[in-house]
Every structure is written in C-alpha cells, then in structure tokens.
Amino acid sequence: RPESIYNQLLKMVLHLQWLEKKHFIQLSDQRQQLEEEKHTQSICEQEDYLDHLICKMVNVLQSGATSGLECQVYLPYLDSRDGVRSGQKAKVLQLSDFEPAFFSHNLSNHGADICFVTLKVLDYNAYQGDKFHEDKNTLGFINLGTSEKLCIDLMIERLCQSDMNHIEDALQQNPDWKGQSEEVAQFLTYYCRAPARLDPENVVVLNGCCFVFSVLAMVLCDPREGFLVPSPFYGGFAFSSGLYAKVELIPVHLESEITEANTCPFQLTMDKLEQTLLEAKSKGERIRGLMLTNPQNPLGDIYSQDSLIEYEFAKKYNLHAIIDEIYLLSVFDESITFHSVLSRASLPDPLRTQAIRGTGKDFLSGFHFDALYTHNREVASAVGSFGYLHSISGINQHKLSQLLHDREWINKVYLLTNHSWLWNAHRYITNKLKELKILFLYCGADLCIWINLKKDLDPCTFEERLLHHCFLDNKLILSCGKTYICEETGCFCLIFAEIKLAMLQFCQVLQDQKQSWIEKQLENTIKE
Amino acid sequence: RPESIYNQLLKMVLHLQWLEKKHFIQLSDQRQQLEEEKHTQSICEQEDYLDHLICKMVNVLQSGATSGLECQVYLPYLDSRDGVRSGQKAKVLQLSDFEPAFFSHNLSNHGADICFVTLKVLDYNAYQGDKFHEDKNTLGFINLGTSEKLCIDLMIERLCQSDMNHIEDALQQNPDWKGQSEEVAQFLTYYCRAPARLDPENVVVLNGCCFVFSVLAMVLCDPREGFLVPSPFYGGFAFSSGLYAKVELIPVHLESEITEANTCPFQLTMDKLEQTLLEAKSKGERIRGLMLTNPQNPLGDIYSQDSLIEYEFAKKYNLHAIIDEIYLLSVFDESITFHSVLSRASLPDPLRTQAIRGTGKDFLSGFHFDALYTHNREVASAVGSFGYLHSISGINQHKLSQLLHDREWINKVYLLTNHSWLWNAHRYITNKLKELKILFLYCGADLCIWINLKKDLDPCTFEERLLHHCFLDNKLILSCGKTYICEETGCFCLIFAEIKLAMLQFCQVLQDQKQSWIEKQLENTIKE
Numbered sequence A, B: 001r002p003e004s005i006y007n008q009l010l011k012m013v014l015h016l017q018w019l020e021k022k023h024f025i026q027l028s029d030q031r032q033q034l035e036e037e038k039h040t041q042s043i044c045e046q047e048d049y050l051d052h053l054i055c056k057m058v059n060v061l062q063s064g065a066t067s068g069l070e071c072q073v074y075l076p077y078l079d080s081r082d083g084v085r086s087g088q089k090a091k092v093l094q095l096s097d098f099e100p101a102f103f104s105h106n107l108s109n110h111g112a113d114i115c116f117v118t119l120k121v122l123d124y125n126a127y128q129g130d131k132f133h134e135d136k137n138t139l140g141f142i143n144l145g146t147s148e149k150l151c152i153d154l155m156i157e158r159l160c161q162s163d164m165n166h167i168e169d170a171l172q173q174n175p176d177w178k179g180q181s182e183e184v185a186q187f188l189t190y191y192c193r194a195p196a197r198l199d200p201e202n203v204v205v206l207n208g209c210c211f212v213f214s215v216l217a218m219v220l221c222d223p224r225e226g227f228l229v230p231s232p233f234y235g236g237f238a239f240s241s242g243l244y245a246k247v248e249l250i251p252v253h254l255e256s257e258i259t260e261a262n263t264c265p266f267q268l269t270m271d272k273l274e275q276t277l278l279e280a281k282s283k284g285e286r287i288r289g290l291m292l293t294n295p296q297n298p299l300g301d302i303y304s305q306d307s308l309i310e311y312e313f314a315k316k317y318n319l320h321a322i323i324d325e326i327y328l329l330s331v332f333d334e335s336i337t338f339h340s341v342l343s344r345a346s347l348p349d350p351l352r353t354q355a356i357r358g359t360g361k362d363f364l365s366g367f368h369f370d371a372l373y374t375h376n377r378e379v380a381s382a383v384g385s386f387g388y389l390h391s392i393s394g395i396n397q398h399k400l401s402q403l404l405h406d407r408e409w410i411n412k413v414y415l416l417t418n419h420s421w422l423w424n425a426h427r428y429i430t431n432k433l434k435e436l437k438i439l440f441l442y443c444g445a446d447l448c449i450w451i452n453l454k455k456d457l458d459p460c461t462f463e464e465r466l467l468h469h470c471f472l473d474n475k476l477i478l479s480c481g482k483t484y485i486c487e488e489t490g491c492f493c494l495i496f497a498e499i500k501l502a503m504l505q506f507c508q509v510l511q512d513q514k515q516s517w518i519e520k521q522l523e524n525t526i527k528e
Helices: A005-034 A037-063 A109-129 A152-159 A181-191 A209-220 A236-243 A270-282 A309-316 A377-384 A394-405 A407-435 A464-473 A499-527 B005-034 B037-063 B109-129 B152-159 B181-191 B209-220 B236-243 B270-282 B309-316 B377-384 B394-405 B407-435 B464-473 B499-527
Strands: A203-206 A226-231 A248-253 A287-293 A320-324 A353-358 A370-374 A448-452 A491-495 B203-206 B226-231 B248-253 B287-293 B320-324 B353-358 B370-374 B448-452 B491-495
Touching: A109 B209, A109 B377, A152 A394, A152 A407, A181 A203, A181 A370, A181 A394, A203 A209, A203 A377, A209 A236, A209 A287, A209 A320, A209 A353, A209 A370, A209 A377, A209 B109, A226 A270, A236 A248, A248 A270, A270 A287, A270 A309, A287 A309, A309 A320, A370 A377, A377 B109, A394 A407, A394 B394, A407 A448, A407 A499, A464 A491, A464 A499, B152 B394, B152 B407, B181 B203, B181 B370, B181 B394, B203 B209, B203 B377, B209 B236, B209 B287, B209 B320, B209 B353, B209 B370, B209 B377, B226 B270, B236 B248, B248 B270, B270 B287, B270 B309, B287 B309, B309 B320, B370 B377, B394 B407, B407 B448, B407 B499, B464 B491, B464 B499
Parallel strands: A226 A248, A226 A287, A287 A320, A320 A353, B226 B248, B226 B287, B287 B320, B320 B353
Antiparallel strands: A203 A370, A353 A370, A448 A491, B203 B370, B353 B370, B448 B491
16 A cells, blocks of 8 residues: 555654753753753743644644644744643643644634544544444454454344333433433442442433533532543543543653562552642642442553552542443453442442443444433432433333343343453454564453563654554554553553454554564664 | 412512612603713613613523522622613524523533523423323423424324335444435425525524524624624524524514505514614624525414515625524425525525525424525535534434425325424314414414413513413413513413414403403402
C-alpha cells in the first residue's frame, strides 16, 4: 500500500517533535550550569509555546480530517484564551486545549471544540462502513480495538425467546426515570455477592456507562475540578468527564517495571496516589475523587484483592471513590477471586463510594443499559434527575430485566460458554505473542491483552502512533497506549475479536515494518 | 381533604407576593411624581431584592420537597454569585437562579442546582407509583398532564408482529452513531412532503427530542447566549437548554386577546420578534436563534400557513431557526393543511434552518428515538458526535425502522384510527368546556387544548398555582400556564388521556373550589 500524504506529514511532524525535545533537554542541561534565572524564564516560556504548538499540529494531523473547520494558528500572547502553557499541567487531552485551533462560522466555540475532538472517531466510522466479513468483505477492517463480537449468537438466541417480546402498556410510555431498579438491585446483590440485599432506591439506570460517569462528574464536581485516575485507563472517560462537566482527569501514572516500590507491574500504591494528589494540589487543582475500573481496563488485572488502600486513600482525603465494574462477569480465570466493591461488609466511606455497573462488556454493547449503585441518596437523586433526558426505552428495560432475571441461563449457559471462549482466545493470543517474543501482561479477566511493542517502533522516533497508523493502513484496528493515557511508549491493547485472522494480519504488519526499516537503514548506509 | 401545611404556607407567601407587588405599584406612581432620581435607584434595588427573595421562597415551597438539601438564605450583597437582580432580565427559570438557595455536603454546586430544579419532578414520580386503573386503582392519579395513552393497543399489536423481533449481529453491537439515517430520510421525504429526496447524510438520530434540542443549544451557542422562543412554550426546553449548554430561552410573549396588531389569538408577528430581540440585545444578551414548535405546543395551532416571517426574521438577524415538528402527524382536522419546514422548496437561510423530528408524540413516548435534519454538514457532524454517549440501542433502531418503513400500516391503520380518536377526544372535551362556559383555543392539531380558568382563580390572589394544587390534591394532573412560561395568568393545558373520567373530576374540583370561596366570603361578611 502506498503511504498516504497525511501519514508522511505525520511522520515529519513527529520527527520535529522528537528533535525539539532532544534540543530542549540539551538546553536545560546548559541552563543548570549557567543558573541565569531571568533569561531562563523567557526561554522556558518560548519552549512551552513551541511544544504546545507542535502538540496541536500533531493532534490536527492525527485526527486525519479537518473538513468544514478552518484551522487558525494563533500567535503567542495575542489570544487571552490560549496564552502559553506553563508545562506544569498534567497532560490529559482536554476540550479546552483545542479552543483556539478551530473556528467555524456556523458553530459556537463550544460546538467547534466538540466537533474537533470527536473527529478522531472517523477511524471507527470507516470501520463501520467496511467491516471484514468472511464471505462478503474479505478485505474489510478487522477490529481488535473494540470489544464486541462476544458470544453474540448465544445472546441473540436468548433475546429471540418468547418472554422477551411481551410489551406492557407502561413500558411504551414515559418509563420510570429511575429505571428497572428492583431487578438491577437483585442482580447486583447476587452477582456482586453483597452481604445483604441491596436497596433498589440506591439504583439509578441510565443509557450508557460512560454517560453515568459523565453525570457523576457533573454532580460531584464543579467545572475545572478533577478526578484522579490510575493510568493507563480507558480514554473515553476523559471525553465523558470533559464534555459536559469540564472535569479534568489527572493520571496516576503506573509503571510496568518491577522495582522495590513496585512489587508487581502497574501496581497502585498509597505513595503514588498521595504524590499525584499533592502535586495536583500544589498546582492549584481541586481534586474531588478517585476513579477506578475493576477488573482494570485495559490491563485486565484486579485491584485490592486483600487490601482497601484505594478506599482508605479516598477517605483520608475526603474524596469520592468511583468504581466501574463493567468487567465483573468477565473474570475467566477461575483461580482468581474477584471482590466487588458491593461485596464489602464495611467500606471506609460508604457515602462517598459510587459503583458503576454497565452491561455493555459482560453482555452486549448495543444495550445501552447501565446502572449506578450508591449509598448516598443525594447522589442517587441528583443522578436520577438526568433520567428526564436520558432514561432507557421501555422495550429495552423489559428485555434487560428478563435477561438479568434469568440466572439459570446466565450461569449455566451464558457465563460457562463466555468464560471458556475468553480462556481460549486468551490462550491463542498469548501463545502467538510468546512465539513472536512480544512482552504481554498476564491477566485473568477482561476482554483484552496489554502488550509492549517498543522493540517494533521506528528506531528514529520511537513513536507508537506511526506503528498504529501502519496497522490502520493494513485495515487492522487496535488501540495504542496513548489512547489509554499511558506514560510508557510502545504499548498496545489487543481486544479479543476475530482473533485468528487478526493475529495473522498483526504478525504480517510487524514483519513488513521491520523489513522496511532494514531496507531504509541499508539505503542510508550506502548513501553515507 | 384537609389542606396540607405546605399548601397553607404557599398561600401565605403568594398573598405576601401579591401585597408586595401592589405596594410597589403605588410607590412607583409616587416616584414618577417626585422624580427624585438618586433616592429612586436605591428603592428600586431594595424592591428587586425583596421580589427576588420572595420568588425564591415561592419556588422552594412549590417544589414541595427539600429533603437532603439544606436551604440557606443569603443576605443581600454578601454573596457575589447572587447579588441583586436588576429586574431587567426576561424571567425564565434558569438553573443559576437557584445557585445560592441550596447547599450540599456531598454534591458540587452544579449537582445541588440540578437536584433542586428537578425536585419538581416529584409530582410525576408520585403519579408513576399511584396511577389510576379502572379495576386495580380507582382512586389513583388521573393524568391530563403528559400525552401518553394514545392508540397504545394498536401500537403494541404492531410491535408484536414477527418482523419486529429480527435481531441482527450488527444491531447488538455498538450501533452506527448516526443512527438509522437512511430509513429516517425516506420517512421524512414522504411525510414532510419534501420537494426532493432528503439526504441521509443530513440526518442525525439521538435518544430524545429534548436532548436533540439540548445538543443544538450546545453546538450553536456558547454559555449565557440565548434563543428566542414564542411563549407559551413547553417548559422542558428551558431545562434542556440550561442543563448542559447554559443557554437561556428568552420568551416572545404572545397574547390571547385580539387587537389591531393581533388579528388572531397568540399571533406571532415580525414586530413582536424584533421588539423582543432588540430588548434582549439592549440588555447585553447575545441571541443565536429562534426556536419554534410547529404545530405549536401547547396551543395546537399552526405557524405560517402562508407566510415565512419566522424564517425571514431569522435570516435578517443571522439567527438559526430551529423547528420542532413533533406533532407533524397529529393534525387531526382535515381542513387544515400543515406545511413542514422540509416541504419548502426554498428557505430563506437553509444552512441556519434546523428541523427536529421526534417520534414520541405521533407514535410512542417510550421509544426515545428522535432525529435532526439539517442542510448544514458542520451542524450534522457536531450533533452526530454526541452519538458516542447517546446513540439508540440497536434493538430500538430496528423496531423503529420497521415501523417507519411500514407506510401501509401507518396510513391505513394507525393514522386513521389515531386521528379519529383525536377528533372524538377534542369534540368531547370542547363540548364539556362549552357547557362549563370555559374559554378555550380552537385547534386542529396536537394532543391538548389550551383553556383559560381566570374566572375560577382565587379572587384574593388570582394565583393559578393555587388552583393547580387543588387539582393535584384531587389526584388530577394537569399543567398550568406558568409551566409553559405563559405571561397571562389562569391558563391551563388539558392533554387528551382518560378524558371522560378526567373531565368529571375536573368539573368537580372547580365546583368545590367555588363553593369554598363563597363560604369563606360569607364567613368574612359575618365577621365584619
């Protein structure tokens, strides 16, 4: 495949970014020797501006599309909304970062921001229109990037049974805004192994797991406040908290390397949490909560099997602890015991502990039926009031209720099959990865595997986004570490899907890449 | 029924409000004679504060519930966020009006605001738990306040047919964010009588008509900008535009009385539009659009059968024209020809004309399937990006597509029955109203009738909210004019539902009310 102009441009800018960084490091070394304070400050400002401008260019190019929006390059200091970033802020993609980049005659500033940030979604739209199909479209996109295809035949069979099509009067009208809370409470009591019956009054159902998080951000934070989130984490959360609530996610960076402080890869410790919190506070950030996904997404690992450090940390600093357990029923390794937050007989600060339970990953992503469980009636009431605009249609409420109620089927048919499917996929992928000598994180839950392709990155830039685009050019969709706000470079996430075919394509791309670098280096050597 | 303490309190405050207003009118007369400029200003400020404080008390009492939230009365001038209102702003309920009224230890300021504004929803929740049923709950609430029960049996019958239960792979997964745009475009082309085939690329489907409006407010306006809306209008729009976008709705007040300028009741004229726009601009408001519901909600009338003044006005002042045609298929009077905005061969400013088409009123409110049609690709793209959090579940996409596709059934079965049902309901209610000598607005569309009960208001306060609470105390839900931001007092909206029973109860309440006033006045006469 010929390389697109866009890809060539991206490579150039990335190289520029790399050069710039190298140059700055040198400058910074010199400065330390010279200790000329005043001069230093003006250099720092210039550097920050350059850095910011380049970041913007990379983002524009990465989005791959600017149709309908005019790009405006602002001069430093001329725009009060932009100004020069001090470089001190934690780098999470925020809507406000793009404020001055785009201008539209038809949309408001806010509208143009939203449009730009979501341009990245175009990859996914391209996939929707050109999906791989074994008979109909053998050259289509293979998706290792979103967890969908799981046991779908089984689910469809169940959804076609006669009990699903009962349509009650009440369900066709404006349904109860708080959703099918009775059924959800029973489901959670059973599958989260709650010590006592969970109260339906504490349940709120809304259409979408990310949206539940978005609403929590709105009712717990005021604009410009923030949540701590161990990274890597699912990037959709940053979009969700930024869109309406303007709440920032501050990453608590976890490392893969095992050290004295880090007894296992990506370990979350009280030290790391406190350090990030104090750093954020020293920069004037107001932190209102800690957000966790357990089992972790994308690592597939499990938090605090024995300890409650996250909850103790949250209580100590008066933070809300928000736990998203969307992979609750996807723990396929039976040797692992997963403890739901709702299984704890006593929590350090129950009124500030909010559990999100989505159905999109364990069941089907097309349902849009996701619940909040909170012991805090004020939070339940505030979140519940969003049902006015965002409740679930009665048809879906009924189908999901029937499904959640049918434990016989869930336990004996669905989970058995699903877990064995997950085990097999996991085994197949990890065997392939071992063959390819690719580092991966062992996990016993979740629908994906976290891998490290650092050794396969372009040796000139060490830029994972280039490799990511190579995969895309070969119609293989998979997410790179940057999407998960991962600090380490070269990480990718393989989500279980059409795995056999996908792994073949995956190997092929890596091999082609290596071949092309070798050829390029040979060429360079000959020139020299 | 004994009167609740809350109702007694409300009466007292309303009386206080009435007294205060009377007093202020007297003062203002004196001021005009004295012309003491400086003194006047300080009096005005005091009055505005008093007025604002009393409004707040009324709102608190009206909400009927303050559980979990602490009410704080702020002193004047001490809170910078509140301050004294100048009294110049158009009075539409805004979230920000309540900022200082409530305080919560668990929620953010924003969260507490949302919680407070939606406390009013409690009426509806009480209804959900205690609905009238002819066998099971004969003492339950009768709903003349939300348009639901329409031809529901017919719809359920159709939804239970076999074509509805086909479940495709793709529908169970993350559905296309732009929704079933092909089917919707065909449906709109046919039922809106478009002069040419409408383009699916211009369609965006989201879950909820109010939410589509909410998103339009977000992408067309920046916070604190506004839309003009002819009033009375559906109050949910003010909530929808305020919640995320912080966009204000500025009412263009229409009058029922026929005058030289007003050749028919509630006439919208270029003069009124321009006057409101100029007034708003002079107060520093930035207006970005004009919002219309056509056929009108709640008046049931139809805008511009022959003229295009709304569109010409919008073009003249560079405003977006947003047209909500949720009652498109509910024009039951065959002598009326309704022109959809999409039927116009040429519009003054097509890029700034946005059509919203919901299915909730013509079909079923439980669907949550509502579309935007726009010729402006930038707007389509910005609105479409909200599909990430708010797309329709695949199950519903399929059902609605099947339904919208089945024109044979819609035309020959559904609409025929529905229109004849609407005619009969309309005839029944208007006959009753004539018997009771109650003024009403004749309409040939919509699911409701706009009535004037001014002569049935308490002669001491002329306060429609008291009568509204009497209806509620007698388990009859109907909406008063204030809910529709109507300037005239004593207006109510009767929505077609269990009409026969409801009208009996309605007559009874009015009669009881009259009796109690007569008794009270007799008592007062005896005391004197």
